[in-house]
Amino acid sequence: MTELSTHPINNKWPAKDPKLLQLYSFPTPNGVKVSIALEEMGIAYEAHTVTLSDTDVKSLEFLALNPNNKIPAIIDPNGPDGGPIALFESGAILIYLAEKSGKLLGSTAHEKAQIIQWLMFQMGGLGPMFGQLGFFFKFAGSEWEDKRPQQRYIDEARRLLSVLDRTLDGKEWIAGPYSIADIAIGPWVNALDFYGTKAVTGFAEYKNVVTYLDRFMARPAVVKGRQIPPRTP
Known part of the structure; x- marks a missing residue:
């Protein structure tokens, strides 16, 4: 370039x-x-x-x-x-x-592969599906009379949360050491609050995910990074 x-x-x-x-x-x-x-x-x-x-x-x-x-x-x-x-x-x-x-990105080739795997899980699943849930629950799609699309993404969000919850059982971070996979996943899990969908997805039921998000959000770099750049120049 x-x-x-x-x-x-x-x-x-x-x-x-x-x-x-x-x-x-x-x-x-x-x-x-x-x-x-x-x-x-x-x-x-x-x-x-x-x-x-x-x-x-x-x-x-x-x-x-x-x-x-x-x-x-x-x-x-x-x-x-x-x-x-x-x-x-x-x-x-x-x-x-x-x-x-x-x-x-891990300290071994095995850790790196696992981290990239979970990064792709967020990129291909968690982000797109949670984003669609937001559209059909909070934004323009919420006005549609046909609620089947909304329910589809509620159900898919619950399924993805179940995947996270099972994987996090007994673990602090998603792929072993704290990694870019957690940096990708954390903001999207937190987005359920912005979309107002914690109740409909049963978020509180996923105890491992709840404590995982709390750990993530408490990190100083996360607290600072979430405010950058400012919304107005």
């Missing part, structure tokens, strides 16, 4: 310190994964608020960074092979940052 100074993103969200990793995000469950990871790993970065409005995510500047017009995205001026790298997709960014820092 081109240097940060000549990248179109810099026209709308100029870097104060172009030597730092640049984060373009918004504090959604997907967005805060990266800010939490950066805080946990101790990587210096600069955060830019990219709202979910079309004027931001569908701007030519942002599309030049992420053609899929979704947050988060990053530019690391100190990328592999001595050059800058631009990345989108939160799961890909988490793996990149873990490998860059040497943190939160």
Whole structure:
């Protein structure tokens, strides 16, 4: 990719310190994964608020960074092979940052495989299904007379919570050591509160998940990272 100074993103969200990793995000469950990871790993970065409005995510500047017009995205001026790298997709960014820092991706090949497995569980299951639940329970889909779609995602959310609950039995974190898998899963479990769906999913029944979320939310890097970037620039 081109240097940060000549990248179109810099026209709308100029870097104060172009030597730092640049984060373009918004504090959604997907967005805060990266800010939490950066805080946990101790990587210096600069955060830019990219709202979910079309004027931001569908701007030519942002599309030049992420053609899929979704947050988060990053530019690391100190990328592999001595050059800058631009990345989108939160799961890909988490793996990149873990490998860059040497943190939160396990200490053995076995642990790494397990961590990536549970990261993919969040990316392919927990996030999309919980997001659909939010649409059909809190947002526009809640107004539909046909409640079958809503019930589908309530049932699927309960199934996924059951998977988490069984896996967490007797464990502190999902894949052994605290990892990027937990950073991916925690914000989405917490999203059930924002969607107002804890009661309908029977969240309190999943005791292992409840205590897991409490542990996650109490981490200092999580507390800080959930507020980055601010909702208003």
